[in-house]
Amino acid sequence: MNMPVHGSPAAPATALVTGATAGLGAEFARQLAEQGHNVVLVARDARRLRATAEELEKSYGVQAEVLAADLTDDGGVAAVVERLSDPARPVEILVNNAGMGLLRSFADNDIAEEKQHLKLHVESAMELTHAALQGMLQRHSGRVINVASVAAFLPRETYSAAKSWLLSFSRWANIAYAGRGVQVTAVCPGFTHTEFHDRMGMDKEVAPRWMWLRAEQVVREGLADNSKGKAVSIPSKRYKLLIAAARVLPARLVAGPPRRAK
Template sequence: MTSSAGKHTYTTALVTGATAGLGAEFARQLAEQGHHLVLVARDGTRLRAKAEELDRRYSVRAEVLAADLVDDAGVAAVVARLSDPSRPVEILVNNAGIGLLHSFADNDIADEKRHLKLHVETAMELSHAALQGMLARRSGRIINVASVAAFLPRETYSAAKAWLVSFSRWANLAYSPRGVKVTAVCPGFTHTEFHERMGMDKRVAPRWMWLQAERVVSEGLADNQRGKAVSIPSTRYKILTALTRVLPARFVAGPPRRAK
């Protein structure tokens, strides 16, 4: 264990979407803190490479679980891992996500259904599975990666993320007295692979609006540890989110998505 970890927790954290972006950064910072890991993503080759990197760098055990979380069988495999009493998971990070470039009416409805399943149904199912053991142990943490889009009128992405925020607020209220902290982490524009994968031109947002993944994750983990139900990393996005409560919707919708 590296001295930078600061403590030897040796509990296990399961992170979905762990090979890139915020998921990879959550895995790195949790490993640095001394947590063993279960890394979940579709690409088994990238998962194994990430696990070897974290094991080598932080001397933690990094288990890999290749699963497609829009597929029922993939979700069932992760549920089974979360439900194994002999290998308890103390921290669940529901990070896996996708974006849709075009407007709702122009998208294929099958893509919209996959989008909704991943952001809402899968996160709900994994949270339910994790809670069983956490409540029995009276200890656990769940982090749902949402977005400041949850507070904006931004198509079905906003609607899905708003569900995560509402669910996290309620779950934290209901379960924190029983030892389980639940937090929705709501970043703004963040430098990851997310926008490249959806084919969006990142120049639609000015440079000052972009955050670094390291900051988003460190603030999110700290807020979760403190028991906050909603974490909005950075002062600039705290201010922008506050403005959404008083300004007309047409002023806070944000820049339109544009293809590269």
């Protein structure tokens, strides 16, 4: 068995990260591996997962397991639930990061796309959290990070609605389970330089440069806030101020810039 980076005699914890091949998911996996945690990497692209796993094992001396699964599909979700439910290989940290965006407005989207969007952000994250909690509560120890968004505080189509659910759920779960050793945090980043907007086909120039964050900062602050037991993490002072203002300003003024294609 590989030992933690810092040589601790204790067995390393295992973290499962969804959407782990790029962006925030890849950065969560990297920083958790850097801390000495073994990782289970979940995403659809098996080839990219294997490349990421090899890099983490080589760089940090941890064990990196690959689990190719589509979390918009019931079979994919079931495969990850099965891994989270394995008592012989406990997962101590769950990062629900997998996500997608829809470029067009709600009325213009195919309802099948909207249902897929809702399943990924809400239903799948709920199922994985429920599965992980069973072992965590028995062990009286565990951490769950749900990657939400500052959109959870703003009126921004069904993306905001889905992220609002994650935010509310995380706040409640942290209250409900903190006393039983499980810390649950909703990490709510603003615009972040990842592949997310590129996959949407969104023109990133709709938001000014000062609004863009680096994935490394978002993950570093999110992990720190989770380790402190905070229910909500809003990375960067600029977004903390923006969300504070959003709570008192009219909704039409805080909806954010309109999305447009490249």
